[in-house]
Amino acid sequence: MSAKMKNAGPAAVRPQQKKLAKRIKRFFPVYIMALPGLTYLFINNYMPLPGLALAFKKYSTKKGIWGSPWIGLKNFRYLFRTQDAWIITRNTIGYNLAFIILTVVLAVAVAIILSEMTTKWKKVYQSVILLPHFLSMVIVSYLVYAFLSAEHGYFNCVIFPALGIKEIAWYNEPKYWPFILVFVHIWKGIGYSCIIYLSTILGFDREIYEAAAIDGASKLKQISTITLPLLRPTIIMMVLLAIGRIFYSDFGLFYQVPQRSGILLPVTQTIDTYVYRGLLERNDMPASTAAGVYQSAVGFILVMSANLIVRRIDKDSALF
Amino acid sequence: MKKIVAILLSLVMSMTMLVGCGSSPAPAGGGAPAPAAEEEAEAAEPAGEEAAAEESDIITDFGGEKITVVMYGGNPEQPGVERVFKKINDYFMDKWNIDVDIQFFTFADYVQDTNLMLSSGEQCDIFCSGQLNFTSTVANESCYNMYEDDLIQKYGKDILNLVDQAFLNGATVDGALYGIPTMRDLAVGMWCIVIAREYLDGIGFDYSNIDTEACNPATPEEMTELFAKLHEAYPDINVIYPWGRNLLNQKFVYDPIGGDDFGVLLDPVNSLEVSDLFSSDMFMDYCKLMYEWQNAGYISKDAATQTEGGGTQIMAGTLMADTTGGKPGIVRQKEVERGDMDSIAFQMGPNFVRAEQATVAAWSINSDCANPEAAMVVLNALYTDPVVTNLILWGEEGIDYVFTEDGHIDFPEGKDKDSSEYYNITPAWALPCEYTTYVRVGDALDLWDQTIEFNNTSDKSKAIGFSFDKSEYSAEYTALINIWDEYAPALLYGMVDPEVTIPEMIERLKAAGLDEYIQAKRDAVEAWAAGE
Numbered sequence: 001m002s003a004k005m006k007n008a009g010p011a012a013v014r015p016q017q018k019k020l021a022k023r024i025k026r027f028f029p030v031y032i033m034a035l036p037g038l039t040y041l042f043i044n045n046y047m048p049l050p051g052l053a054l055a056f057k058k059y060s061t062k063k064g065i066w067g068s069p070w071i072g073l074k075n076f077r078y079l080f081r082t083q084d085a086w087i088i089t090r091n092t093i094g095y096n097l098a099f100i101i102l103t104v105v106l107a108v109a110v111a112i113i114l115s116e117m118t119t120k121w122k123k124v125y126q127s128v129i130l131l132p133h134f135l136s137m138v139i140v141s142y143l144v145y146a147f148l149s150a151e152h153g154y155f156n157c158v159i160f161p162a163l164g165i166k167e168i169a170w171y172n173e174p175k176y177w178p179f180i181l182v183f184v185h186i187w188k189g190i191g192y193s194c195i196i197y198l199s200t201i202l203g204f205d206r207e208i209y210e211a212a213a214i215d216g217a218s219k220l221k222q223i224s225t226i227t228l229p230l231l232r233p234t235i236i237m238m239v240l241l242a243i244g245r246i247f248y249s250d251f252g253l254f255y256q257v258p259q260r261s262g263i264l265l266p267v268t269q270t271i272d273t274y275v276y277r278g279l280l281e282r283n284d285m286p287a288s289t290a291a292g293v294y295q296s297a298v299g300f301i302l303v304m305s306a307n308l309i310v311r312r313i314d315k316d317s318a319l320f
Numbered sequence: 321m322k323k324i325v326a327i328l329l330s331l332v333m334s335m336t337m338l339v340g341c342g343s344s345p346a347p348a349g350g351g352a353p354a355p356a357a358e359e360e361a362e363a364a365e366p367a368g369e370e371a372a373a374e375e376s377d378i379i380t381d382f383g384g385e386k387i388t389v390v391m392y393g394g395n396p397e398q399p400g401v402e403r404v405f406k407k408i409n410d411y412f413m414d415k416w417n418i419d420v421d422i423q424f425f426t427f428a429d430y431v432q433d434t435n436l437m438l439s440s441g442e443q444c445d446i447f448c449s450g451q452l453n454f455t456s457t458v459a460n461e462s463c464y465n466m467y468e469d470d471l472i473q474k475y476g477k478d479i480l481n482l483v484d485q486a487f488l489n490g491a492t493v494d495g496a497l498y499g500i501p502t503m504r505d506l507a508v509g510m511w512c513i514v515i516a517r518e519y520l521d522g523i524g525f526d527y528s529n530i531d532t533e534a535c536n537p538a539t540p541e542e543m544t545e546l547f548a549k550l551h552e553a554y555p556d557i558n559v560i561y562p563w564g565r566n567l568l569n570q571k572f573v574y575d576p577i578g579g580d581d582f583g584v585l586l587d588p589v590n591s592l593e594v595s596d597l598f599s600s601d602m603f604m605d606y607c608k609l610m611y612e613w614q615n616a617g618y619i620s621k622d623a624a625t626q627t628e629g630g631g632t633q634i635m636a637g638t639l640m641a642d643t644t645g646g647k648p649g650i651v652r653q654k655e656v657e658r659g660d661m662d663s664i665a666f667q668m669g670p671n672f673v674r675a676e677q678a679t680v681a682a683w684s685i686n687s688d689c690a691n692p693e694a695a696m697v698v699l700n701a702l703y704t705d706p707v708v709t710n711l712i713l714w715g716e717e718g719i720d721y722v723f724t725e726d727g728h729i730d731f732p733e734g735k736d737k738d739s740s741e742y743y744n745i746t747p748a749w750a751l752p753c754e755y756t757t758y759v760r761v762g763d764a765l766d767l768w769d770q771t772i773e774f775n776n777t778s779d780k781s782k783a784i785g786f787s788f789d790k791s792e793y794s795a796e797y798t799a800l801i802n803i804w805d806e807y808a809p810a811l812l813y814g815m816v817d818p819e820v821t822i823p824e825m826i827e828r829l830k831a832a833g834l835d836e837y838i839q840a841k842r843d844a845v846e847a848w849a850a851g852e
Contacts, residue, residue: 058791060461061438062687077795082832084802150621171625172815259625263810277805278798280432284456285439287798 052296055289075290084274088291089298092249092270098182100242103193104235110190111197112223126198130191137252144184144257171261177268185253193238200234201227236314243306247299251276271295378474382694386419389446389698390434391712393746396424400742404715411707418694422712424745438462438686445686445695446702449499454491454679455579459791463498464685464692472497475696478704482753489785490678499682503703503753505771506677507778508570509535509646510669513543513560514654515550517662519640523553527664533764535646535667540609543666547618550640559618561630561642562610565808570645572602575674575781577845578788582800582829583838588674588781592849594842596834598826607811607818614814623813631657646671648770649763653747656762671778675786683752699752706756713757715742721758727765729758786848793840796833803828 024031050065055075057068079085114126132140147154148170156167170176204227212222249270258268271291279288405422412420425433430451437444438452438460449457457463466472472480479500480488487506491499512535520527525546530536547559563571568581574597575588584597597603613619620626626633630642635658644650646667655663683702685695701708714721714729720742721729737743748754755768764770790797807825810816826834 062461064441074795078798081795081799082803082828084799145625149625152622169621169815171622172810259627261625262806262808263624263815265806284794284798287794 052289052293054286055293057286059286075286076294078287079291079294085294087266088269088271088274091254091267092247092272093302095178095181095185095249095254095270096242096246098178099185099189100239100246102182102186103189103242104239106186107190107193108197108228108231108235111194111201112227114194114198115201115227116219116223126191129194132188133192135188137250137256140184140188140252141256141259144180145259148180171259172263174264174267177258177264181253181257181268184257185250188253196238197231197234200231204230240306240310243310244303246306247271247295247302249273379693381417382691382697384413384417384419385691385694386421386443387445387691387694387698388421388423388443389702390423390425390430390437390444390448391746392427392430392448392451392750393424394427395744395746396426398742398745400715400720400740401745404711404720404742407716408708408711411711412698412701416694416697418698420698427750438688441688445689445691446699447684447686448502448681449684450502450679450681453579454499454682455788455790457684458493458498459789459794462684462687464687464689464695465496465498466500466685466696467492467495467497468692471692471696475693476500476700478700482704482755486785487678490675490787491682492785493787493789499679499684500699500703500752501678502681502683502749502751503755504681504749504751505645505647506775507647507671507673507780509650509667509671510573511540511571512644512646512650512665512667512669513538513641514644514651514663514665515641516634516658517664519550519554519557520664523549530664532662532664533651534648535650535665538666538668540668543668544609544613547613548616551616551618554640555617557637558620558633558639559641560613561623561626561633561639562613562619562813563643565804565812567643567645568812569674569676570643572606572669573672573779574600574602575676575783577675577781577783577786578790578841579676579679580790580797580801581804582797582834583841585781585783588672588783589779590782592782592845594838594845596826596838598822598829604818604822607814607822610812610814611816611818612814619814621815624809624815634658634661648774649767652763671774673775673778673780673784675781675783678784679787681750702751703753704756709751709753709756710758713746713748713751714760723758724761727759728761728763730761783845786845788841788844790840793833793837796837799832800829800834800837803832 054065054068056070056072057065057075058071059065060068110129114122117125135143145153148156150156150167150169150171153170155170159165160167168176170180208226209222212226217225249272251272254268254270255273255276258264261268271294275288275291275295278284278291401424408422409420412418430448434444434447434452436442438447449463452462464471466476482503483501487501488497491497491501517532550559569576573588575585576597577583577585577594581597583594585592586595586597586600586602587593610619614621614623620639628636630639631654633639634642642654644654644665646665651663651665654665655661683699685692685699689695702712710717717723718732720732720740722732724730731737731740731743748757751757755772757768759765759767803825807821811818811821811825
């Protein structure tokens, strides 16, 4: 029996091996093309993973990461000692949700408007909307500063006196910042987001619209009954991609734009800026890593549950 | 199968988030095996070294051993740097056969670059642990114990003669000496304000009782009055840029023992009682004064988000005065900082030495150092050898500077600060010890004597020599500093009403463990005082 198996084994494997070899040969150029990306992914995303151990250790530069003694969850204590963990989680998710919803709504609207335009200025409008996307956040932060600076800002020096409104010390008033940050994000990102919707719309068969027009459908009717339903798969895909990144935050936006004003921290601090501050301003590696681990854990749960919900609603649209 | 792949994929996705912030520790992970190996080598070495030490007692020839010194300064990119550093290297090679490699980082980059060197295991034998935050550097075990095997007694005798034992004790943790205090102006003239003279001229200020070269005593009321006149004459220019959070200890006499503002000595000259700074009247009064100044328009409304220093703002013509710690030569130092702008200094508080001065700019030997003896010799020379200190500070005699008749130094003929190949690489106070350096034209010849005198005659904290190990309370500390960071700019630049904001901040600090932290400090001070 066992002898038979031994004999049968290689014979059964061989065709499979052949198949595999054939496949490798066939897709070899594709593998080569993927190699740089995979190498990058490995170096950037996998190699640092062992560093996670730092979150559970009392770090000593002399002993290195592995030689340092384990101290359990002590490094996480500071996160929960105050409301910090709650605040940074709330800000990260809250802002991202607002960004996702508003970006989709506005980007689709802008895409539809652009697609319906017949003026020769269309290209100009499109470029102007897209332009902020290419600005670095540091420059954006100074543009914002030029508007909001308490002393020389455009609002306080030109607009408010003209309207007779009292000056506002923007960088000392947390209540305005959720709106400012959302506005800046949308202003910077909308041109780029609408490109995908716009190109999808331009790909639609014009005959459908012509038929609808002949049947007497108004522009609004055309949009609500033709454009939007056809756009639905694209919208769902874009939202899902965004949800997958909901625990990232746009570091430049949250770190640079508020000009690091301390009093604004409760509404501008996100997990990424929190970790960065701990690491660079206080040289506290274990504490920063602990915040990072917390981010990964919550992020993992979030992505999994978002996917679960999407699967319930629309199985084909789920990521996995 | 598909499901497993899917779960793995999602794992990867969420892990990549961490990577964005976790990439900094990565080099340490990659480099981890190397330090471990070095550690073994080091462990083996002292044993052999010890045997050798017993035979010949003190090593004088180090066989070309390489020692890397990492210093900080204003302007390391200069054409003459290579030539001057070669000279310094030659000097060490001739005298002790040590291959000294000096590296300079700018003030802005020093902390980050040095940290990177330390955590990646790159050679970095002597560095300024005070700049990196002494307590956390010691907690990370980056500093070598200079009492081990009598290292400092054998190779750092001149340092022992130079530095007061009380200050060395301040850099000693559990009997181990982890750093040498920087020798410079240790006392700080509290409440020192330096005003550009042109604005005082503009309001017809009476200079009859004013010393233009030193700090003039004044009171906050007089200053408020003076500011009112300045503001009236120049309504578009901000009068003053006040102290930020890290310089709070230049404002009034209190001692932030242990290097933080949570639990301080409010009467440090007479008492070791640890109290809460934030609920003190002193703090409230100060914040109220700043609030008053802000509302009167003396302080920029953008002060909290201002990224340029006072000197830059004054040169740009948007500011009249900034703040500093008083000391001999401060007026000249400020004038140089402002591009030779005549200035007048006022000081509203006494001169005071706080306990933290022992570690605030301490220099340490890396615990990874392969040859601590050689490093100690180099550190000793950096503190006390005029040949070394003057080469670093001023370059080569005859090429980069010449002596004037009275003993000052100045540019050689035909050179100035722009055409010189080696000038102003760092201010004297950023050296381990400034006392052996030559004095440049414009400063008093006996500047360093004045400085030593200034240190000796100033009020001193009773807690000099105390150090606080906060590793057991790191969670509380991180939480507290996060809250203080949030409120400090607004309070210290008078942006918010202190009557409302201070109680709110105290409430949050208490919830984050302020009382426990202060109690821990109190216990540590008592234990330390009992041992003295």
